[in-house]
Amino acid sequence: MLIVRSLLFNVAFYANLILWLIILIPGFLVPRRVFIGMVKLWGRTSLWLLRVIAGTHVEITGRDKIPPGGALVAAKHQSFLETFALVTIFDDPTYILKRELMWIPFFGWYLAKARCVPVNRKAGSMALVQMTARAKDEAEHGRQIIIFPEGTRRPPGAPPTYKYGVAHLYQNLGFPCIPVAMNSGLYWPRRRFIRRPGTVRIEVQDSIAPGLPREEFFKLVQERIEVASNRLLDEGRKELGLAPASSSEASLSKVS
Template identity: 50%
Template sequence: MLIIRSFLFHIAFYAIMAVIIVVTLPFYFFLPHSAAILIVKAWTATTMWALRVVAGISIEIRGLERLPKNAALIAPKHQSAFETMALFPLLKDPTFVMKRQLMLIPLFGWYTWKAGMIAVDRAGGSKALRKLAADSKAAAAEGKQIILFPEGTRRPVGAPPDYKFGIIHLYRELKVPVIPIALNAGLYWPRRSFMRYPGTIIIEVLEPIPPGLDSKTFLARLIATIEPATDRLVAEAAAGAHPPPIPAAAARPAAAKA
């Protein structure tokens, strides 16, 4: 049954994407930014509906009142593809920092450009960092919420934290609050896995970090905010009546992961 539900969710996932792209494609060049954002929000919200109905995965959001309506830097834990979609409908005017390669994918990539996502070339060195800062400043000036995964790529549940320089760079350059987010999505929507395990994914919006801290203090505070909260959410899932598979690394004491 678990395999069948996972299979059906994959069908629903790609069907939803195909329908939205095909229906809106004739109007692509005429779509204003606001319409493109609404289309992306409709796609992500519909996908979350399919996740609940087909795969049996519900979503609980804690601390929703901490999400900003003005310019801010959103820093979520990144465990799976789930958070690339689930956070989008929750924010007023979000923009993701994305790998440039993703934005070159036909159709899908076109819509990310239209919706104003920020492309980053991971191999571009200091030049790429300057462009990232310039694009992010422009987005912040428009009051957008900029979503950047501090670890850059998906990390297995329980893996030691691996925060990249990009989050420090944008914190220094943008001078806006940083909103840390913890979650346990990787237990139910594991990276590089076909399976979707039923249960409740918890997204917890944590206390904002104000601008103005030095880089070392900021990074230490960010890690000390996100990592224990994430470990707590994983432990909460493990203690539930019907826990998903818990990776061995996630069961190690927090000190062993640091």
């Protein structure tokens, strides 16, 4: 039954995605904020399909902790789910993402319309300069800059591999940073089509005020995200009847 429901969801999910790629074509003619609203509708319909077909609910807590206006959002990244779920949480979000995604027909054009911030990973230190300038401009217009500090999806419980890009942004933007923890990888495993029924938990943490020294912030943001994510993973494992993390896995996933 799990395989059947997962297969049905994946068919429905990608059919819905193709439908929205068509629906969003007129979005090029409307203001960006209206376009973002349309993208949020895609995110909500995707979450609805996930709940109805796969039996996977998404519980989001801590919305009241989101400060108004511009901010840096540092989120755990375990699955594809958060790439559209986070859009529904924030008022005017945009993403830090690799430049190559902007080259994909239609999808990349929509990313450009949403004024996402591309990163040219081959540009070395200049990439940080360009990324920061674009992100600062968007944040000063009241937007929430979403970054996955580890740079890629990580399996649940894997040792954290945070990159200094998030600390560089925090230091140069001058806006609060909102850590976001989750256990999505248990229910939507990366590189697998299985979607497990249960409750994905996404938890917005207390924001970190601007002005901390770089190293202090870098350690704090990891601690906030990892401690909360590990707690949510433990809750998810209990719900799914999975074995708890081994002592070696737990020790590896702790922030040094």
